[in-house]
Amino acid sequence: MTGSDSVIVRCPSCGTKNRIPASRLNQGPKCGKCQAALNAETLEGPAGPVVVTDANFEPEVLRSPLPVLLDCWAEWCGPCRMVGPIVEELAREWQGRIKVGKLNVDQNPGTAGRFQIRSIPTLLVFDRGQVADTIVGALPKAQIVQRMSPWL
Numbered sequence: 001m002t003g004s005d006s007v008i009v010r011c012p013s014c015g016t017k018n019r020i021p022a023s024r025l026n027q028g029p030k031c032g033k034c035q036a037a038l039n040a041e042t043l044e045g046p047a048g049p050v051v052v053t054d055a056n057f058e059p060e061v062l063r064s065p066l067p068v069l070l071d072c073w074a075e076w077c078g079p080c081r082m083v084g085p086i087v088e089e090l091a092r093e094w095q096g097r098i099k100v101g102k103l104n105v106d107q108n109p110g111t112a113g114r115f116q117i118r119s120i121p122t123l124l125v126f127d128r129g130q131v132a133d134t135i136v137g138a139l140p141k142a143q144i145v146q147r148m149s150p151w152l
Helices: 040-044 057-062 078-093 109-114 141-151
Strands: 006-010 017-021 050-052 068-073 099-104 122-127 130-136
Touching: 050 057, 057 068, 057 099, 068 078, 078 099, 078 141, 122 141, 130 141
Parallel strands: 050 099, 068 099
Antiparallel strands: 006 017, 068 122, 122 130
């Protein structure tokens, strides 16, 4: 949210960022550039990270109308446990602008192998279904936010 009165959302068709007043979210908002419908359910999104699995990877990540920050982690990984609370906080702060997901690499080896996750934590940034950036290691929140600035 960009305050209590509006949400900035990216159009699923053309990628344009649109500022939608919160009072109009349920009134069928449209993209200012291409006039595509902006789905209110998609705009709100979850209040925390989405659990991503091999089974739901394509709809949750590749077909997301929003850019996606995907935290690839494992339960036994100390640095992953350090990054986890940061990812949870960013998911709340970026609600409606960036979808944040968590992928347990031990439970989802297909997706982890597909993107050659060799070190964890790894944060993958997807934009329009393509990997746009890869962040490896336990970085502080400020550095993650800086790397994500092109999608905010």
